[in-house]
Amino acid sequence: VECGKILTVDNFIERLGSPYCKEDYHRLFSPKCCVCTEPIKDKAINALGKMWHTYCFKCTACACPLEEKNFYEKNGMPYCEKDYMNLFHPKCTGCGLPIAEGRQITAMGKPWHPECFVCTICVKPLQPETFKEHAGKPYCEDDYHKLFSPKCGGCQQPITDKDEKVMVRGKPWHPGCNAAINEPVITVTPAVEPLLQKATRPKVETDIGRKSYPIDDLDSLLPLLDDFVKKSYPDCSGCKTPITDGNKITAMGKPWHPQCFTCDKCVRPL
Ligand SMILES: [Zn+2]
Ligand SMILES: [Zn+2]
Ligand SMILES: [Zn+2]
Ligand SMILES: [Zn+2]
Ligand SMILES: [Zn+2]
Ligand SMILES: [Zn+2]
Ligand SMILES: [Zn+2]
Known part of the structure; x- marks a missing residue:
C-alpha cells in the first residue's frame, strides 16, 4: 500500500489488514537503531533505554562487540569491562x-x-x-x-613519640635506660628554668628532666646546666659522687653525704 510495487504471496508483511513490501514495512514500523538510525529488521538490543542493532552495540572506547546483558554504562554510553575499569575507576x-x-x-x-x-x-x-x-x-x-626516630643513648633502641625520655649529655635516653647506668637526671627546678628559657629563638621542643622547654641550642646550654648541676649537686668530698638527694651536709668547708662524713678511724658517721 505504500510504494505501489507488486507483492508476491511470500514477499509481504501485513499490518492492520494492509500489505507492505518488506522495505517499507521496516522503514515505517520497525524500531530504528540509535547509532546508525537504520531500521532494525531482526534481533534488536534494548539497552540504556534505546534500541540498537546487535552489530551497532559496541564499546564506546574500543568498539569491541558487547552483549545485551554484559556491559558497563557511563553517561548513557556502553563500555566493555576492561575500558570501563581503566577509564572510570x-x-x-x-x-x-x-x-x-x-x-x-x-x-x-x-x-x-x-x-x-x-x-x-x-x-x-x-x-x-x-x-x-x-x-x-x-x-x-x-x-x-x-x-x-632518635635512638636511646643507652640501649640504642628507638625512642618513639609516645616514649618518655630524658636528656643526658645531649642525647635522649629512655628513663629506664638512664636509671640503669645511674646517671643523675637533670632535674628542672625554678632556679634552672630561667637558664632554659633564655635560649628560645627557633623553638625546638626538647626534653630535659621530663619537662619540655623551647631550646634553640642544647649543646651550648648543657655547659650551663652542668655548671648548675655541679652547684646544686656538688660532689661529695667522701665518695666523689654528686649529692642529689638534698641530704647535703657541709663540714670543713666541703660538701658531704651524711653517710660519707665518717670518722676516719672507726668509720662511724659523725
Ligand atoms: Zn513498498
Ligand atoms: Zn545500527
Ligand atoms: Zn572496550
Ligand atoms: Zn594495587
Ligand atoms: Zn614494616
Ligand atoms: Zn633505652
Ligand atoms: Zn658520699
Whole structure:
C-alpha cells in the first residue's frame, strides 16, 4: 500500500489488514537503531533505554562487540569491562591497576588496593588509620621508628613519640635506660628554668628532666646546666659522687653525704 510495487504471496508483511513490501514495512514500523538510525529488521538490543542493532552495540572506547546483558554504562554510553575499569575507576597508587567498586582504601590522600597498601620496608599490610608516613611513603610503626626516630643513648633502641625520655649529655635516653647506668637526671627546678628559657629563638621542643622547654641550642646550654648541676649537686668530698638527694651536709668547708662524713678511724658517721 505504500510504494505501489507488486507483492508476491511470500514477499509481504501485513499490518492492520494492509500489505507492505518488506522495505517499507521496516522503514515505517520497525524500531530504528540509535547509532546508525537504520531500521532494525531482526534481533534488536534494548539497552540504556534505546534500541540498537546487535552489530551497532559496541564499546564506546574500543568498539569491541558487547552483549545485551554484559556491559558497563557511563553517561548513557556502553563500555566493555576492561575500558570501563581503566577509564572510570581510580588506579591503585601501589600497583597502578584499577580498583574495583568497594575495594578502595584511601591513605595519604591517594587510592590503594587494600593488599597494595603495605610497609615500604617489611611489606606487611598497613591500616590506613595506624601507619606512619615519611617522605610520601608508608611504613609500619616498627620500621618507621627504627629508621626515623632518635635512638636511646643507652640501649640504642628507638625512642618513639609516645616514649618518655630524658636528656643526658645531649642525647635522649629512655628513663629506664638512664636509671640503669645511674646517671643523675637533670632535674628542672625554678632556679634552672630561667637558664632554659633564655635560649628560645627557633623553638625546638626538647626534653630535659621530663619537662619540655623551647631550646634553640642544647649543646651550648648543657655547659650551663652542668655548671648548675655541679652547684646544686656538688660532689661529695667522701665518695666523689654528686649529692642529689638534698641530704647535703657541709663540714670543713666541703660538701658531704651524711653517710660519707665518717670518722676516719672507726668509720662511724659523725
Ligand atoms: Zn513498498
Ligand atoms: Zn545500527
Ligand atoms: Zn572496550
Ligand atoms: Zn594495587
Ligand atoms: Zn614494616
Ligand atoms: Zn633505652
Ligand atoms: Zn658520699
